[in-house]
Amino acid sequence: MMERIGPIFEMLEGTSLVCWMAFHRGIFELVEGGTVGAEELAFKFAVNNINRNRTLLPNTTLTYDIQRINIYDSFEASRKACDQLSLGVVAIFGPSHSSSSNAVQSICNALEVPHIQIRWKHHPMDNRDSFYTNFYPNYSSLSHAILDLVQFLKWRTATVVYDDSTGLIRLQELITAPSRYNIRLKIRQLPIDSTDARPLLKEMKRGREFRIIFDCSYTMAAQILKQAMSMGMMTEYYHYIFTTLVINFSDLFEHKH
Known part of the structure; x- marks a missing residue:
């Protein structure tokens, strides 16, 4: 998920600089053995890469908060999503399995909050969903x-x-x-x-x-x-x-x- 808190104003040589601090939050399933899943690693890698490349989001620092759920636990996915949406987030990233992802997507549709999906999605069957972008190849x-x-x-x-x-x-x-x-x-x-x-x-x-x-x-x-x-x-x-x-x-x- 992403939550934006700001702006934070700093004065540099008489110029007002607007700095945004963006908080990303992701919901990921626990994998066997308690190891970190590939999706979570990719999420962290992307956030860290953006922070290192100051040309991508100038004057912005991204931080993340990870929430983990059991695989196929749609109830827990919904609860985590509601908890984080109450904080004023602007988007939700994950989870990847269909039942959990569908539960989160339903909430995002109702509240008109973008959902970043990382799972295979059959578009003709799921065309009721509107507030999402899917990173999975067609x-x-x-x-x-x-x-x-x-x-x-x-x-x-x-x-x-x-x-x-x-x-x-x-x-x-x-x-x-x-x-x-x-x-x-x-x-x-x-x-x-x-x-x-x-x-x-x-x-x-x-x-x-x-x-x-x-x-x-x-x-x-x-x-x-x-x-x-x-x-x-x-x-x-x-x-x-x-x-x-x-x-x-x-x-x-x-x-x-």
């Missing part, structure tokens, strides 16, 4: 990028594996590609409410499906890499594309063959 652009990559690699066959129905929307350009390009696709879904992808991986191994595109969370991506390694599916014959925009490099090196 799903159509991402889908085009994946299709461009597949064409660049000259893949003629591929398997698309999605986590939930939103994955079909995110990969719309790729899924409709066979009608326009010389490519054959097989569509599969990851197991629901389970991180065990080994039965599905076994099916794909038996079917000699070597070029696979996964649309899933970064935590599921790490599980898939680990399970693929244990099943001998990290050889030079297998090629994977993960659409997640967040993945830990240590996960990649850990499962490098």
